[in-house]
Amino acid sequence: MASPSVTLVMLSTFLIITLVAVSVSSFQFQVGGDRGWTNETAEDYNKWAEQNRFHVGDILYFKYLNDSVLVVNYTDYKDCIVSNPMSKFEDGNTVLRIDRYGFFYFISGQPGHCNSGQKLVIRVMVQSAEVETPTVAPSPKENGGSGDDGWDSFNWGPPSLNSTIKLSVASYFLTILGGVLVIFYVFM
Structure with a gap:
């Protein structure tokens, strides 16, 4: 088991990285x-x-x-x-x-x-990271011929x-989590 000082360093590092990641996301x-x-x-x-x-x-x-x-x-x-x-x-x-x-x-x-x-x-x-695959728009004839699809x-x-910032915060969080795990295994 890790000593209390190593655990404190790891938790402090995790907190700082989390705060930096969230502030950089917007x-x-x-x-x-x-x-x-x-x-x-x-x-x-x-x-x-x-x-x-x-x-x-x-x-x-x-x-x-x-x-x-x-x-x-x-x-x-x-x-x-x-x-x-x-x-x-x-x-x-x-x-x-x-x-x-x-x-x-x-x-x-x-x-x-x-x-x-x-x-x-x-x-x-x-x-x-947010780009979706484009889809083909229907022709006006498929839409009743009016060309007005309400959009x-x-x-x-x-x-x-x-x-909320769903994707960017999630990807920062996963990156941070991976970094914390690496730090954890290095100190263990």
């Missing part, structure tokens, strides 16, 4: 950088977004005063329509965890702000506020 982005989500500057939020790579599990942090963040579909984003958001936030410190890949659209809910440029589209990158490629829905 990244928090403050939208707009230090300026935050504001209409007072000539910030181009889409240029800011182009300088970043977003992945499932990342966190978007909107910091603002006397404003709001609306999660909208593509049409509402393009036309600055504030009347029908999928989600609306007004707390000044909005934190959203990205739970899927694809496009997300955000606009300010304050009158005139979206039209003056306070809007953002981000593209969340597909992570290679709206621009209306993906809002990011979940309580989603």
